Amino acid sequence: FKTNSPPFLHKNNEDVIEEMCRNVIRDMDSYGVCVIDNFLGEERGNAVLNEVLEMYTKGIFKDGQLVSSRGRQGDLKTIRGDQIAWIDGREKTCKNIGLLISQVDAVLMRANKMPNNGKLGQYTIDGRTKAMVACYPGSGSHYVKHVDNPNRDGRCITAIYYLNVHWDVKLSGGLLRIFPEGWRGDKVADIEPHFDRLLFFWSDRRNPHEVQPAYQTRYAITLWYFDAHEREEACRRYEKERAKLMKQTSSITS
Numbered sequence: 354f355k356t357n358s359p360p361f362l363h364k365n366n367e368d369v370i371e372e373m374c375r376n377v378i379r380d381m382d383s384y385g386v387c388v389i390d391n392f393l394g395e396e397r398g399n400a401v402l403n404e405v406l407e408m409y410t411k412g413i414f415k416d417g418q419l420v421s422s423r424g425r426q427g428d429l430k431t432i433r434g435d436q437i438a439w440i441d442g443r444e445k446t447c448k449n450i451g452l453l454i455s456q457v458d459a460v461l462m463r464a465n466k467m468p469n470n471g472k473l474g475q476y477t478i479d480g481r482t483k484a485m486v487a488c489y490p491g492s493g494s495h496y497v498k499h500v501d502n503p504n505r506d507g508r509c510i511t512a513i514y515y516l517n518v519h520w521d522v523k524l525s526g527g528l529l530r531i532f533p534e535g536w537r538g539d540k541v542a543d544i545e546p547h548f549d550r551l552l553f554f555w556s557d558r559r560n561p562h563e564v565q566p567a568y569q570t571r572y573a574i575t576l577w578y579f580d581a582h583e584r585e586e587a588c589r590r591y592e593k594e595r596a597k598l599m600k601q602t603s604s605i606t607s
């Protein structure tokens with residue numbers, strides 16, 4: 354499902370975006386995973402990377418969770434895991450991240466409205482989270498196998514944009530391994546976090562995934578897109594829980 358998209362400069366004409374949407378629809382239907390390379394092109398990809406590096410040097414990233422893992426000699430090491438920062442893309446110092454977000458929005462919103470869009474047509478994508486900018490310091494930090502949305506919180510598609518120039522997984526690790534449900538035998542989807550690569554996958558239990566230990570600094574920007582119906586249900590459930598909790602609380606304090 355590797356799809357090469359033509360360099361950014363042609364991106365403005367509609368039929369390139371149209372063709373990209375067709376690729377997303379086809380791959381999400383066949384694999385539940387879709388890779389688009391050269392999404393923004395060299396120049397704008399670098400502009401996004403520079404804004405992320407700028408954020409990093411300014412210390413905007415929250416300190417990563419502490420994770421312990423066995424060293425190569427079996428010794429227990431506690432290392433700092435992924436560090437994240439939430440960006441809505443309208444910050445004046447994040448114009449290019451904002452452009453990336455609007456490009457990803459454009460592809461998904463359009464694909465969601467196209468005729469014959471398969472499984473993608475079963476959703477009504479009407480919103481998303483802010484952008485989660487993530488940095489794995491290269492000290493062997495990793496992310497354990499997980500499902501992004503195991504309990505119907507409303508998120509239907511995970512979109513990840515990678516920023517790592519000349520990344521060699523053999524030297525630097527940091528591979529994203531997806532274990533798509535229903536794939537035969539031990540088939541997995543290994544995604545290298547290459548610069549200017551955009552990845553889509555269903556956020557639910559169809560796609561358990563892990564980030565393998567990274568030995569160089571590894572940057573990525575993640576957006577999660579909501580299905581209107583599932584999100585509305587999740588919020589209603591949350592409100593009911595909160596009301597119940599508030600009722601309990603008042604009986605204790607009164």
Ligand SMILES: Cn1c(O)c(C(=O)NCC(=O)O)c(=O)c2ccccc21
Pocket residue numbers: 435436437487496501513528529546562563564573
């Ligand atoms: C830092 N980071 C993640 O990297 C992934 C994730 O699945 N990443 C895949 C990847 O970077 O290829 C996550 O899913 C995630 C979820 C909550 C908080 C942080 C998180």
Ligand SMILES: [Mn+2]
Pocket residue numbers: 499500501562
């Ligand atoms: Mn994840």
